[in-house]
Amino acid sequence: MDWVILDGSSKDNISARRVTDLLTRNLENKKITYNYFDLEDMNILACTGCGSCGSKTPGRCGFEDEIPSIIKAIANSKGIILLTPITFGGYSSLLKKAVDKFTLIGLPLYTVKNGNLLHPMRYGYHNLIGVGVGKDTTEGQKQAFKLLIERNALNMQSPHHKAITISLNNKSAEAENEIMDLVKEVSAW
Amino acid sequence: MVAKKIILVNGSVRRNKTSYSFARTIKALSEKRDSNADIINAIDYFKGKSSLEDLEELINNCHIIGFIAPVYVDTLPYPTIWFLEELSKKYGEELKGKGTFAIGQCGFPEIRFCQSVLDACRSFAEDHNMTWLGGLGYGGGAMLDGALLEDLGKKGEKMILAFDYAIDNILKGEKIPAKSQELLTVKIPKILYWPLALYLNYKSRKISLQMGATNIEEKPYI
Ligand SMILES: Cc1cc2nc3c(=O)[nH]c(=O)nc-3n(C[C@H](O)[C@H](O)[C@H](O)COP(=O)(O)O)c2cc1C
Numbered sequence: 001m002d003w004v005i006l007d008g009s010s011k012d013n014i015s016a017r018r019v020t021d022l023l024t025r026n027l028e029n030k031k032i033t034y035n036y037f038d039l040e041d042m043n044i045l046a047c048t049g050c051g052s053c054g055s056k057t058p059g060r061c062g063f064e065d066e067i068p069s070i071i072k073a074i075a076n077s078k079g080i081i082l083l084t085p086i087t088f089g090g091y092s093s094l095l096k097k098a099v100d101k102f103t104l105i106g107l108p109l110y111t112v113k114n115g116n117l118l119h120p121m122r123y124g125y126h127n128l129i130g131v132g133v134g135k136d137t138t139e140g141q142k143q144a145f146k147l148l149i150e151r152n153a154l155n156m157q158s159p160h161h162k163a164i165t166i167s168l169n170n171k172s173a174e175a176e177n178e179i180m181d182l183v184k185e186v187s188a189w
Numbered sequence: 190m191v192a193k194k195i196i197l198v199n200g201s202v203r204r205n206k207t208s209y210s211f212a213r214t215i216k217a218l219s220e221k222r223d224s225n226a227d228i229i230n231a232i233d234y235f236k237g238k239s240s241l242e243d244l245e246e247l248i249n250n251c252h253i254i255g256f257i258a259p260v261y262v263d264t265l266p267y268p269t270i271w272f273l274e275e276l277s278k279k280y281g282e283e284l285k286g287k288g289t290f291a292i293g294q295c296g297f298p299e300i301r302f303c304q305s306v307l308d309a310c311r312s313f314a315e316d317h318n319m320t321w322l323g324g325l326g327y328g329g330g331a332m333l334d335g336a337l338l339e340d341l342g343k344k345g346e347k348m349i350l351a352f353d354y355a356i357d358n359i360l361k362g363e364k365i366p367a368k369s370q371e372l373l374t375v376k377i378p379k380i381l382y383w384p385l386a387l388y389l390n391y392k393s394r395k396i397s398l399q400m401g402a403t404n405i406e407e408k409p410y411i
Contacts (some may be wrong), residue, residue, distance in 0.1 A: 014396065046235065047261065047270050049203050058398040058407045072410040090264050090305060091310035093271035100267045107406060108393045110386035117297055117382045122408055138315065144308035151263040151305055 003034040008084040008095020015168040016133045024132040035073040047100040054108030086134035087093030089144030130163040195226040200258025200269035206335035218356045236351035253288040264305040280325035284317040294330030323365035388402040
């Protein structure tokens with residue numbers, strides 16, 4: 001699969017789910033393959049910060065949940081698409097329950113790249129896309145969302161990254177165009 | 190100065206580590222000024238050990254809410270975001286007009302990695318018409334591993350002073366001063382990053398071996 005989609009919106013968030021549909025439809029039109037994870041339906045336990053995944057059981061969480069299927073998909077993909085209602089300028093808790101476990105794709109080792117102290121990655125380097133959906137999202141919160149994607153991309157040393165914010169006040173044609181442009185751009189990565 | 194009531198939210202999933210150490214110092218500094226500070230743990234509400242309903246009185250009576258949280262994959266940990274979402278749903282109206290501030294602390298020695306934690310707390314304040322009193326970042330929180338600041342010698346004294354300046358302004362309803370961030374910023378010359386990385390790698394590999402793992406770079410999912 002080319003991409004892993006982590007959907008951090010709930011099913012009753014109809015507008016956010018419309019963006020999910022737009023995205024998957026556009027990827028399919030371009031024959032770009034993806035693995036879709038509806039996080040609302042998944043049992044992913046909160047990271048306890050125990051550190052086991054770094055030292056005792058490298059790359060594995062000591063608690064049993066459904067995160068291995070996501071990590072497996074990421075390991076075999078070219079990148080990750082994070083879909084979320086913009087929540088306090090960042091990710092919803094639904095999305096963050098999976099993102100906290102990205103420590104499983106990092107190594108507990110250190111490297112220096114372009115003057116940054118970083119963890120090398122366990123499964124190579126993945127592109128990152130953030131799609132934030134919001135109603136009345138302030139400009140400051142949109143910028144905060146973009147910075148968060150940038151920081152995740154730096155952390156993961158993503159070869160390419162991109163963040164877009166879609167306003168639910170937008171006419172549906174605008175949202176459609178934004179998603180089409182995004183898919184067109186990333187199909188070249 | 191009028192005595193204030195403060196809620197300090199420990200946003201770590203670990204109840205007694207670095208975020209808590211910072212919170213207890215801020216509590217002591219507030220109490221030195223005759224204000225009252227209660228520390229609550231977001232994780233206790235997430236796990237259902239404490240009930241969100243029981244927060245009503247505390248929230249109604251407080252003037253200021255401070256968030257002290259670690260950076261998890263560049264922003265607040267999942268249970269802390271959940272806690273903020275629940276606070277929004279249950280106490281959105283009650284939060285209006287209260288003061289708020291945040292302290293983010295992360296593993297890497299870079300305060301800029303705390304920015305998204307501060308952004309999240311500032312956005313939360315903005316969503317609820319709270320008064321944003323500012324944020325502070327600390328890089329290197331993992332190395333402290335919950336140590337009490339008074340046990341850290343000169344470094345700890347500087348950190349306590351940083352929080353002292355901050356709380357002094359916060360209790361007056363003023364923004365955290367820039368000198369707090371200056372005192373809290375550990376400046377490691379970038380030239381030392383490579384030797385630091387090599388040392389940390391040596392330590393990580395040693396710990397992993399001691400724990401019985403044979404290959405720290407194992408790829409269990411391919
Ligand atoms: C799951 C997880 C993710 C983390 N992500 C980051 C990160 O993105 N950047 C960083 O600098 N530190 C990161 N850290 C390190 C913590 O921010 C640091 O250890 C912090 O001091 C923990 O706070 P506590 O002792 O209050 O729990 C992470 C730690 C864990 C367990």
